[in-house]
Amino acid sequence: MPSPDPELIQRGLFAYLDSTVPADLYAVVESGEATRERDGVILGPGAVICTDTYFGRLYASYWQRWTRVEVVTVTLETDGSLEVTVVASDALGRERTVAVRTVDAPGPMSIDVPLDSFVDGGAVWLRLAARGGTRVSRVRWTAPAPVRPRRLAVAICTFDRADHCAATLATLAADVELTDRLAAVYVTDQGTDLVSSRPGFAAARSALGDRLVGIRQPNLGGAGGFSRGMYEATAGVRSIDVDDLGDAVAGGPVDIVVMDDDIRLEPESVLRMAALSAHAVRPVLVGAQMLSMSDPARLHLSAERVAIGEMRAGRPSPGALVGADVRSTRQDRHVDAGWNGWWTCLVPGEVVLAVGLPLPIFLQWDDIEYAVRARAAGFPTVTLPGAAVWHADFHLKDRDSWSRYFATRNGLIIAALHGPFDGAHYCRLLLHDLAQTIAGMQYGLAATKLLAIEDFLAGPAVLRDGGRDRLGAVARLRAGYPDTVVRPAADVVAAMNPHTEIEPAGPEPAPDRLDLVLAKRMVTQLLGRVDPRPVTVPAHDAQWWHVARFAGAAVTDAGQAGMRLRRRDRA
Numbered sequence: 417m418p419s420p421d422p423e424l425i426q427r428g429l430f431a432y433l434d435s436t437v438p439a440d441l442y443a444v445v446e447s448g449e450a451t452r453e454r455d456g457v458i459l460g461p462g463a464v465i466c467t468d469t470y471f472g473r474l475y476a477s478y479w480q481r482w483t484r485v486e487v488v489t490v491t492l493e494t495d496g497s498l499e500v501t502v503v504a505s506d507a508l509g510r511e512r513t514v515a516v517r518t519v520d521a522p523g524p525m526s527i528d529v530p531l532d533s534f535v536d537g538g539a540v541w542l543r544l545a546a547r548g549g550t551r552v553s554r555v556r557w558t559a560p561a562p563v564r565p566r567r568l569a570v571a572i573c574t575f576d577r578a579d580h581c582a583a584t585l586a587t588l589a590a591d592v593e594l595t596d597r598l599a600a601v602y603v604t605d606q607g608t609d610l611v612s613s614r615p616g617f618a619a620a621r622s623a624l625g626d627r628l629v630g631i632r633q634p635n636l637g638g639a640g641g642f643s644r645g646m647y648e649a650t651a652g653v654r655s656i657d658v659d660d661l662g663d664a665v666a667g668g669p670v671d672i673v674v675m676d677d678d679i680r681l682e683p684e685s686v687l688r689m690a691a692l693s694a695h696a697v698r699p700v701l702v703g704a705q706m707l708s709m710s711d712p713a714r715l716h717l718s719a720e721r722v723a724i725g726e727m728r729a730g731r732p733s734p735g736a737l738v739g740a741d742v743r744s745t746r747q748d749r750h751v752d753a754g755w756n757g758w759w760t761c762l763v764p765g766e767v768v769l770a771v772g773l774p775l776p777i778f779l780q781w782d783d784i785e786y787a788v789r790a791r792a793a794g795f796p797t798v799t800l801p802g803a804a805v806w807h808a809d810f811h812l813k814d815r816d817s818w819s820r821y822f823a824t825r826n827g828l829i830i831a832a833l834h835g836p837f838d839g840a841h842y843c844r845l846l847l848h849d850l851a852q853t854i855a856g857m858q859y860g861l862a863a864t865k866l867l868a869i870e871d872f873l874a875g876p877a878v879l880r881d882g883g884r885d886r887l888g889a890v891a892r893l894r895a896g897y898p899d900t901v902v903r904p905a906a907d908v909v910a911a912m913n914p915h916t917e918i919e920p921a922g923p924e925p926a927p928d929r930l931d932l933v934l935a936k937r938m939v940t941q942l943l944g945r946v947d948p949r950p951v952t953v954p955a956h957d958a959q960w961w962h963v964a965r966f967a968g969a970a971v972t973d974a975g976q977a978g979m980r981l982r983r984r985d986r987a
Contacts, residue, residue, distance in 0.1 A: 421561060422489060422561060423559055423562065423691065423694070423695075424558055424687070424691070425474075425479075425488065425558060425687075425688065425691035425692075425695070426474055426557040426684075426687070426688050426691065426802075427455070427555065427556055427593070427684055427687070428443075428467060428472065428490075428492070428557070429454060429472075429684060430443045430453060430454065430457045430465075431452040432454075432682070433454065433587065433590075436680070436712065437680075437806075438712060438713050438743065439452055440469060440713075440743050441469055441470045441471050441712070441742065442467070442469055442470075442471045442472055443457065443465050443466065443467045443469055444465065444466050444467075444468070445464070445465050446464040446466050447462065447463060447464045448461070448464060449463055450463050450465050453553075455553055455554060456551060456554070456555075457544075457552050457553075458549070459544065459546035459549065459552065460546065460549055461546060461547070461548050462545075462546065462547075463545075463546050464543065464544065464545045464546075466542070466544070467541045467542045468503065468539075468541045468543075468746070469541075469742075469743075470715075470743070471682070471802055472542075473539040473540065473541045473746075474488065474529075474539060474557050474802075475539050475800065475801045476488075476529075476534040476538055476540045477507070477536065477538050478692065478750065478800055479531050479692070479695075480534045480535055481534075481535060482692060482695075482697065482700060482798055483559075483695035483697060484695070484697060485531060485695055486532065487528050487529065487559075488528075488531060488540075488557050489528050489529070489559075490502065490529060490555065490556070490557050491525065491556050491558065492525060492526075492552055492554060492555045492556070493523065493524050494523070494525070494552050494553075495522040495550060495551050496522065496546065496547070496548050496549060496550025496551070497519065497520050497546070497547035497548050497550060498518070498544060498546055498547065498550050499516065499517070499518050499519075499545040500516070500517045500519065500527065500543075500544060501513060501515070501516045501542065501543040501544075501545070502516075502527055502540060502541075502542060503541055503542070503543060504529075504534075504538060505537075505538045505539050505746070506534070506536070506537060506538045506748065507536035507537025507538055507749045507750065508537075508749075509746060509748045514529055514540065515527050515529070534750075535750075536749070536750055537748045537749040537750045538748055539746075542555070559691075559695060562694045565668060565694070566668065566669045566670060566671050567599040567669070567670040568597050568598055568599055568670070568673070568686075568690050569598070569599050569600045569601070569602065569645075569671070570588065570598065570600070570601045570602070570645075570672075570673045570674075570675065570686070571601075571602045571642055571644075571646060571649060571672050571673070571674045571675070572585070572601070572602070572603045572641075572645070572674075572675055572676075572677055573604050573638050573640075573641025573644075573645065573674070573676070574603065574604070574605050574607065574641070574677035575605075575607040575635055575641075575677070576607035576608060576609045577607075577678050578607070578609045578611045578613065578614050580677055580678040581603065581611045581614075581677035581678070582611050582614035582616030582617050582620075583616055584677060584678075584679060584681050585601070585603065585611070585616055586620055587681045587683060588601065588681060588683055588686070589619060589620035589622075589623035589624055590619075591683040593687070594683050594686060595624060597687070598624065598627060599670065600627050600628075600649065601624055601627060601628050601629065602631060602644070602645040602648050602649065603617075603628070603629070603630050604631045604633060604640075604645055605630060605631065605632055605633075606632075606634060606635040606636060606641055610632075611630070611677075629648065631644055631645075631648070634882070634884060635883075636882040636883060636884065637778030637779040637782075637822075637882070637883045638676075638758065638778070638782060639777050639883075640776060640882050642674045642758060642774060642782070643773040645674060646672050646763065646768050646774075647773060649670055649672045649768075650670065650765045650768045650769065669766060670764075670765040671689075671690055671762050671765065672762070673690070673760065673761070673763075674758050674761055674762075674763060675758075675761075676758070676759045676760070676807065678807075678808060679759055679805040679806060680709060680712075680805060680807075681805055682804060682805060682806075684803075685704045685760065685802075685804055685805060686803075688800060688802060688803045689702040689703075689760075689762045689800060689803050690702075690762065692798065692800055693762055699767060700764070700795060700796055700797065700798050701756065701761060701762060701763055701764070701787060701790060701795060701796070701798065702756075702762040702798050702800055702803070703753065703755075703756020703757070703760070703761040703797060703799040703800065704756070704759070704760035704800065704804050704805050705718065705719075705800070705801060705803065706804065706807045707804045707805070707806045708806065708807075708809050709807060709808050710809050710812070711809075712806055713743045714740070714741055714742075715737055715738075715740050715741075715742050715804075716738075716810070717732050717738045717739070718733065718735075718736035718737045718751045718799065719733040719751045719753035719754075719756075719799040720732060720733060720754060720755060720757075721752075721754035721755075722754040722787075722788060724784075724788075724830055724831050725831065725841070726845075727824075727827045727828075727831070727842070729781070729784065729823075730754070730755065730784065733751050733752055733753060733754070734751070735749045735750075747801045753796075753798060754797065755783060755784045755786075755787030755788065756783065756787065756797050756799050757783055758782070758783040759805055759807045761797075764795070766795070767793075770790075770793045771786075771789045771790055771795075772789075774786050775829070776879050776882050776883070777825075777826045777829060777883070778822050778882065778883025778886070779819065780819060780822040780823040780827075781822075781823070781829070781830050784830060785826075785829075785830045785833070785834070789834075792834075811974065812974055812975050814902075814955075814973050814974035815974070816858055816860070816861045816899075818864065818887065818891060818894060820861060820864050820868070821864050821867060821868045821890045822868070822883070822886075823868075824864075824865045824868035824869065824872075825868035825871055825878075828842065828868075828869070828872040829872060832872075846865075846869060848934075849865070850865060850866070851934055852934060853960070854938075854941075855934060855938055855960050856959075856960035856964055857899060857941075857963060857968070857969070857982035857984055858982065859897050859899055859985060860894045860897025860898075860899050860900035861900070863893055863896075863897060864890060864893065864894060867890065867893060871886065898983075899983070900980070901980065901981075902978040902980055903978050903979055903980070905972070908952075908970045908979045908981065909952065909970070912952070912970065913950070914950070916949055916950055916951050917952075918951075918952050918954060919951035919953055919962075919966075919969070920954065921953075921957035921958075921961075924959065924961070930961070934960075934961070937964035940964075941964060942986065944967075944984070944986065946966055946967045946984060947967065948967045949966065949967075950968055950970070951966050951968075951969050951970070952970045952971075952972075952979070953970070953971045954972050955971070955972040955976070958971045958972070963982060967983070967984045968981065968983040969981075969982050970982075
């Protein structure tokens with residue numbers, strides 16, 4: 417019996433779909449002249465281009481650790497004379513040459529690359545040197561076909577971001593090599609400005625046909641929207657032994673890629689995530705990394721571990737890159753992940769069968785809780801380098817928002833479910849946080865967090881509405897606090913009398929003195945012994961220990977849309 421055709425696991429691309437993304441994330445011209453295309457490059461005589469880049473590498477360590485693939489094959493097509501060098505790195509970034517081939521006639525060529533020395537880290541890439549002018553195209557990395565083919569579905573949740581979502585759909589649908597693999601794309605629209613009204617949706621429908629499924633439902637947050645996509649993608653699930661999950665879904669095993677509506681999509685990332693999942697020894701969640709929308713070469717972080725006991729969404733995993741410019745920094749070390757954000761993450765259908773759907777907690781912590789629950793059932797998370805999407809920067813999202821209700825309440829829920837849950841510990845943690853919030857004159861934010869704590873103590877019944885009622889209650893609560901309102905900066909500055917210059921923060925107190933500083937600030941606020949001047953404070957200087965020095969402050973919102981007025985209120 418002839419062996420099955422090899423499966424595409426990664427494409428060698430030379431540029432993004434447009435100029436919004438630096439081309440050096442895909443390949444770097446080391447010498448000579450090169451004209452880039454998405455799927456190829458035209459090299460001038462003597463030109464050299466290298467794919468030792470974020471999207472250009474094959475991250476061999478992840479393939480050796482999570483699959484039984486022993487050899488990958490890289491192929492390319494050229495119409496001239498070309499020297500191809502395969503280079504590899506180890507966990508410490510030390511380079512070695514794997515193979516060198518010379519192509520003297522037009523046509524395809526291929527090189528086999530063993531995956532036998534990358535357990536702790538390392539990647540593989542190409543250096544292409546043109547002897548004369550030549551065009552290189554269709555660089556493809558393949559592996560032996562998986563024993564059991566998997567279907568691939570995409571689930572997008574959206575709420576009144578019709579233009580963004582339609583653009584994401586159009587990008588996805590335009591990639592023919594990817595769409596040929598898609599069984600379905602579910603768009604759960606929970607808003608009133610419908611994605612289906614946009615031309616991008618129609619373009620996606622033209623490419624995908626009946627595989628594009630639009631779903632309308634009330635606003636149940638990200639948790640509700642992604643749950644609906646997972647539910648639809650696994651329709652037809654039958655009850656079987658959890659140790660024999662291969663045929664868990666009618667039509668064969670399925671992978672569901674959940675993704676936000678407002679990302680800038682690199683469709684190649686979906687292909688790479690699906691390929692790793694298809695070859696994995698056991699079903700695993702495969703997450704895409706997050707790059708900055710405003711600074712496209714900036715990596716949020718390589719991978720995160722859970723930090724439930726700290727009431728934090730996560731901490732960087734040991735060895736992870738944090739805030740790195742990936743044009744100049746490489747991730748060679750293999751980094752483990754405890755969870756992956758649902759800006760884009762692949763969830764095998766077997767996981768849905770084994771652990772169920774996400775909790776109905778609206779948003780915040782839903783992705784963390786699901787990963788913790790999946791890991792407990794034997795399904796870990798892999799955050800795959802070289803698979804990434806661009807997402808709005810977290811530093812541009814002000815923490816004084818209605819979402820802090822869900823972050824606080826849901827953090828407590830996950831701690832109670834996946835503890836140990838030490839009530840005294842969480843009381844201390846929350847009291848400390850509330851004291852800092854009140855010292856910074858963020859009274860609406862403090863009330864938001866207090867409501868979250870009260871609702872947690874009230875028990876599971878608070879989740880029955882899916883989040884809709886609580887969203888309205890939080891909005892009404894916050895409307896009673898002037899410090900929650902973002903005002904036009906020009907209006908705020910014009911109203912200040914006398915006008916004052918921006919008041920920057922001094923050095924941050926040493927960690928062992930923070931509690932002492934907090935006590936001092938609380939006493940001075942209580943007694944009114946604060947600086948009476950009206951001041952303006954930039955967002956990056958708006959730490960509680962600085963703002964608490966004043967009777968009032970106009971603080972820039974983190975999103976830079978305007979300013980918030982904080983005024984001391986002794987009551």
